[in-house]
Amino acid sequence: MNLLKNTGTLYIVPTPIGNLLDITYRAIEILQEVNLIACENIKHTNILLQHFNIKNILISFNKNNEIQKNNILVKELQNGKKIALVSNAGTPVINDPGYLLIKQCHLFNIKVIPLPGPCAAITALSASGISTNRFCYEGFLPSKKKTRCNLLHSLKKEERTMIFYETKYRIIETIKDIINEIGQNRHIVIAREITKKWEVIYGNKASLILPWIKEDKNRFNKGENVIIIDGYKELKNINISDKIINTFTILRKILSLKESVFITSKIHKISKNNLYQYVIKKIK
Known part of the structure; x- marks a missing residue:
């Protein structure tokens, strides 16, 4: 035409x-x-x-x-x-x-x-501390539990960072489903009420997100949420000795995760990325 x-x-x-x-x-x-x-x-x-x-x-x-x-x-x-x-x-x-x-x-x-x-998804992603090199946007998760669980299960080994939207009404049930279908140790970030008065951005492994939400009703009764899930990382056979773990554990009591991994890797001359993958899945 x-x-x-x-x-x-x-x-x-x-x-x-x-x-x-x-x-x-x-x-x-x-x-x-x-x-x-x-x-x-x-x-x-x-x-x-x-x-x-x-x-x-x-x-x-x-x-x-x-x-x-x-x-x-x-x-x-x-x-x-x-x-x-x-x-x-x-x-x-x-x-x-x-x-x-x-x-x-x-x-x-x-x-x-x-x-x-x-854009709420991109704004939240930029502040998540999760890799932004490759990511996928899934929009709102299905409202029906079975459909939602099937979708989450299909994404269990998705290597890209995943971004979802979720309402205040389903946030607790959805976190439970993420724990069951993707894993309790997967690192996730909740960004709620971005740019507004009640804005909160919080990240932790999935099993610790649930009690954090429940301890304050303002964390689940206002607005919509952006959920960001770290992509799947296959844990290679990494030789992490008890000595390395002890060093990391001591440092983690006083420093951030990133700083603890960095200093431990320098002390023991091991790969920073490998150590990070290990502690995310095994310790954190």
Whole structure:
């Protein structure tokens, strides 16, 4: 299909995931200048617009009306309109409606311009202390226990860092399932209420995450959670003597895990990476 001369533009505009100051100058400018804004929840988006004194036309665009609204928005774009696509929070399309609209835009040669911005998964990953070189995003875990357990079991030997979303209602049951299906010694990080008042980022082996959550009700009764799970690492036959373990154990009482591993590896002239893998799985 030929490119239409007067075809408009679809802007993918990330919005803050909590702290309103995380919006970019460019996002504000686009939201002011487009002809209309397609949003998940008009009332929710209006709060953001009012905060920045932005006045514009809003159209509801969510998982319940996505198919119906796709054709309407595409026609508006073909007629030269500029439209901003936003979600309730974060980068649109990531676990939210919109990819079908974008697919149609590409099909009809309508220009799509993405803006960089907030994303809970990436924000949490950056602060997790878990390897970021290779990772996979799984979105929200299934609500049904059997389906959730089957998925977790299938990922037991996934070598990449894994990122999930989970609601406050299922976080305790999900951690139990992670312990049963992936292992109690696997290192995981919980990032809750990122950028908000109750923001907490905590990492430990899976078996110690559960009591940590339960000891304070604020850790499971507010907002959504990002769960980051360290990828599977096959433990090689590493010769770790009792002497090495004793050195590490003494240092660990006063230093961080990273520092204890580093100093122990230097003292005993062994691989830092091998020692780290060993203590994560056997001691920590």
